[in-house]
Amino acid sequence: MKAAQLVQFNGEKGVSISEIDKPGVPDDGMLVEVHEAGVNPFDWKIRDAGGMGATLPATLGGDFAGVVTEVGRNVAGFKPGDQVYGMAGFFNGGTGSFAEYDLIDPRTAALTPKSINETEAGALPLAGVMAVQALEEYFRLSEGQKILIQGGAGGIGSIAIQIANSRGAYVAVTCAGDEVDYVKELGADEAIDFRERRFEEVVHDCDAVYDLVGGDVYRRSFQALKPGGIIVSSLEEPDDELTQKHQVKAIYQHFEITAERLGRLAQLVDEGVVRVHVERTFLLDSADEAMTFLETIHPKGKVVIDVK
Ligand SMILES: NC(=O)c1ccc[n+]([C@@H]2O[C@H](COP(=O)([O-])OP(=O)(O)OC[C@H]3O[C@@H](n4cnc5c(N)ncnc54)[C@H](OP(=O)(O)O)[C@@H]3O)[C@@H](O)[C@H]2O)c1
Numbered sequence: 410m411k412a413a414q415l416v417q418f419n420g421e422k423g424v425s426i427s428e429i430d431k432p433g434v435p436d437d438g439m440l441v442e443v444h445e446a447g448v449n450p451f452d453w454k455i456r457d458a459g460g461m462g463a464t465l466p467a468t469l470g471g472d473f474a475g476v477v478t479e480v481g482r483n484v485a486g487f488k489p490g491d492q493v494y495g496m497a498g499f500f501n502g503g504t505g506s507f508a509e510y511d512l513i514d515p516r517t518a519a520l521t522p523k524s525i526n527e528t529e530a531g532a533l534p535l536a537g538v539m540a541v542q543a544l545e546e547y548f549r550l551s552e553g554q555k556i557l558i559q560g561g562a563g564g565i566g567s568i569a570i571q572i573a574n575s576r577g578a579y580v581a582v583t584c585a586g587d588e589v590d591y592v593k594e595l596g597a598d599e600a601i602d603f604r605e606r607r608f609e610e611v612v613h614d615c616d617a618v619y620d621l622v623g624g625d626v627y628r629r630s631f632q633a634l635k636p637g638g639i640i641v642s643s644l645e646e647p648d649d650e651l652t653q654k655h656q657v658k659a660i661y662q663h664f665e666i667t668a669e670r671l672g673r674l675a676q677l678v679d680e681g682v683v684r685v686h687v688e689r690t691f692l693l694d695s696a697d698e699a700m701t702f703l704e705t706i707h708p709k710g711k712v713v714i715d716v717k
Contacts, residue, residue, distance in 0.1 A: 412508035413696035413714075414466045418459040424697045427466070432504065432512040439487055440479040441513045444717040445531025446506040447472030449564065453700040469696065470507035470714070471496050474521055474531035484515050486668075494521045494530045494675075496538075496666035507696045507714055519671035522678035525685070532685050532711035536564035537674040538666050539643060540683075544572040545673070547641050547660055548617045552577030557612050557633050560621035561597060562588035564711055565643065568683055569619055570595045575682045581612045583622075591709050609633055620645065631655045686710035 410431050417423040434440050449471060455463050474494040477487050487493065495518030497506040504511055521530040543565075550556060556573050560566045561582030573580045574596030582592045586602040593600055601608045609632040616638050618630045623644030628651065630640055636656040647659035677683040688710035691699035696714055703712045 410509040411693060412468045412504075413470070413693060414468050415456055415463065416466050418457070418463075418465075424456060424469070424700075426694055426696070429468070429508075431510050434479045434481050434512065436481040436483045437514070438481050438512050439477050439484050439515055439518075441473065441475045441493060441511050441518070442478050442717070443473050443475040443506050443508060443511050444715075445474045445527050446470045446714040446716055447532040447534065447536075448699050448703050448712040448714060449535050450703065451535075452507075453704040456697075456700055457704075468505040468508050468511075469700075470505035472531055472534045473497055473506035473511060473513070474527045475511075475716075478510070480515075487515055487518070492521045492527070492530075493518045494534055495519060495668075495671050496534050507693065507716070509693075509716060516668055517666045517671075519668050519675060522675040524679045524681075528687055528690060528713050528715065529685050532564075532687050532713050533568075533674065533678070534666060534671060535664060536711070537568050537678075537683065537685070538670045539565045539662065539664055540568035540572055541670050541674050541677070542665065543619055543641050543662060544569055544576070547662070548573075548619070548639065550576045550578040550617060553579070554616040555579040555581065555614065556617040556619060557581045557583070557608065557615045557630065558597075558619045558621070559583050559608075559626050559630060561592045561595075561600070562709055563621055566619070566621050567592070567595055567686065567710075569621075570597050571683050572677065575677075578616075581608075581615070583608050583626075585707075588709060617641075631657065687713050689713075690715045 477491040562584040581599040582597040583603045589600040614635040618640040620642035627645040639658045688708035
């Protein structure tokens with residue numbers, strides 16, 4: 410089978426399209442014919458700099474949507490022919506989803522939402538589960554509460570906006586100027602062009618901040634919170650000094666893809682709460698180009714590798 414493999418940590422030149430053996434199926438795993446594989450920032454970050462436990466050669470890719478072809482004898486809840494989506498086992502020493510077949514841990518997969526196509530399903534897992542985890546497990550916003558989403562036009566932010574809006578929260582978002590209309594269509598009440606204005610001058614008294622940018626943006630975000638508020642960052646460990654000074658709670662969010670969260674995400678999609686916008690698709694042979702496109706062009710929607 411064909412796979413996009415990282416053969417050296419050296420940017421684009423480090424990726425090769427290789428012919429490798431189809432994985433065997435252990436008792437606790439299942440084989441999935443990958444049809445679509447979403448691209449996330451971590452894919453190009455690993456390609457360019459390694460890390461996250463990658464050992465060479467490594468088949469890249471996390472997000473997938475496809476069809477189960479074989480299940481191990483201990484696997485319950487899935488059968489050949491099921492349409493599934495989820496996260497490949499790259500981070501647990503397994504292989505990635507930029508391949509024609511992938512060995513999947515059933516604990517990181519679920520049946521795909523019924524109301525969207527496979528390309529959209531392939532774009533959803535990591536970004537969607539991050540947003541579900543943050544909004545439903547950390548923030549738990551109620552009607553009228555206020556959230557600031559830093560980096561709202563990105564993969565995670567665009568879904569977080571929709572969930573926050575559905576809970577009746579007031580949603581402020583930072584994004585680039587040409588993304589203002591896009592985030593408002595998704596449900597943002599207020600959009601701040603981060604290249605034109607400093608958000609802390611206009612956004613105050615938030616119950617929650619979801620930081621998807623990090624660095625200086627993370628540190629300045631504390632000024633937008635009210636005492637008792639909460640900041641969750643996908644990039645920064647809690648800053649104790651700022652947390653105490655502003656009397657807020659801070660959490661670093663590390664992704665944890667579970668069947669339950671994927672199931673909840675599918676429900677939100679099928680209820681019409683969440684939709685995902687796919688900006689562009691690439692063929693598996695162009696996996697490198699897909700990662701570079703995400704890294705350098707910063708598209709508004711998701712990038713997906715059309716494997717099938
Ligand atoms: N901890 C974890 O487990 C975990 C899991 C998933 C993702 N992450 C990380 O979380 C981050 C967000 O993920 P994602 O998939 O949503 O990434 P993404 O699609 O690249 O979105 C990031 C967004 O932030 C915007 N941005 C950049 N600088 C900004 C600034 N100063 N102010 C406001 N917005 C700004 C970008 O706009 P432009 O495109 O215009 O630059 C982009 O729309 C990434 O760094 C990713 O690696 C961490």
